[in-house]
Amino acid sequence: MNCTNDIKESNIVFDVIKKRRSVRRFDRRPIPKEIMEHILEGARWAPSGANVQPWRFIVVEKREMLEALGNICYYRIFKSRHVNEAGAAVVICADIEAGSATYMLDCAIAGTNMTLMATSLGIGSCWIGAFEEPTVRGMLKIPQKLKIIALIAFGFEVGKASAPPRLPLSKIVHHDTYAGEPDLLSRIVKSGPFSVFGKLLRVLFNKR
Numbered sequence: 001m002n003c004t005n006d007i008k009e010s011n012i013v014f015d016v017i018k019k020r021r022s023v024r025r026f027d028r029r030p031i032p033k034e035i036m037e038h039i040l041e042g043a044r045w046a047p048s049g050a051n052v053q054p055w056r057f058i059v060v061e062k063r064e065m066l067e068a069l070g071n072i073c074y075y076r077i078f079k080s081r082h083v084n085e086a087g088a089a090v091v092i093c094a095d096i097e098a099g100s101a102t103y104m105l106d107c108a109i110a111g112t113n114m115t116l117m118a119t120s121l122g123i124g125s126c127w128i129g130a131f132e133e134p135t136v137r138g139m140l141k142i143p144q145k146l147k148i149i150a151l152i153a154f155g156f157e158v159g160k161a162s163a164p165p166r167l168p169l170s171k172i173v174h175h176d177t178y179a180g181e182p183d184l185l186s187r188i189v190k191s192g193p194f195s196v197f198g199k200l201l202r203v204l205f206n207k208r
């Protein structure tokens with residue numbers, strides 16, 4: 001039995017993690033209330049430093065507000081229509097007076113829980129970190145004691161977003177101590193035409 005392959009093939013958490021994509025085309029349908037509640041429950045059960053739970057969520061569902069928000073949200077440097085077309089957007093804020101040293105991390109984890117919960121329920125999502133902060137603050141009447149961390153657009157996907165590539169584990173994981181970046185030669189040997197030869201050498205010398 002190949003344990004690693006069995007886990008990869010049958011693990012529902014891994015399935016949802018891999019299935020989640022940043023979706024940038026939605027069909028404007030509203031998110032059913034019970035689904036939105038489930039997504040928010042996912043956030044509520046996120047871990048947080050010292051269990052302070054500094055997150056506050058503003059759920060925007062009114063069509064005209066989503067349109068207005070969409071006009072001040074971006075994909076890279078470009079205006080993007082995904083918030084305009086979303087069924088809802090959740091603005092994640094942190095109460096900086098709640099006494100949390102880790103509010104950024106806490107809110108990021110809560111957001112991740114929401115996107116994974118959404119995926120598991122057939123709802124697409126997209127993090128938005130590029131937005132006009134003062135305009136969002138004014139539009140949603142957000143007080144200064146709340147730091148706006150990010151928005152997440154949710155909706156029913158149109159088409160199917162493709163998966164951008166990920167770095168291989170060999171490039172991002174270090175065992176026990178940081179081993180530095182692989183030098184140019186070993187990068188060529190690992191990924192270029194010499195990779196088979198390189199693999200053989202690694203097996204012979206018992207290297208990862």
Ligand SMILES: Cc1cc2nc3c(=O)[nH]c(=O)nc-3n(C[C@H](O)[C@H](O)[C@H](O)COP(=O)(O)O)c2cc1C
Binds near residue numbers: 128129163
């Ligand atoms: C913190 C954060 C901020 C992001 N900001 C934006 C954004 O402003 N606009 C956007 O369209 N996508 C945004 N994204 C989505 C990324 O572009 C996306 O996650 C990345 O390209 C990988 O694609 P995937 O989510 O489909 O795996 C953001 C993602 C994260 C985690």
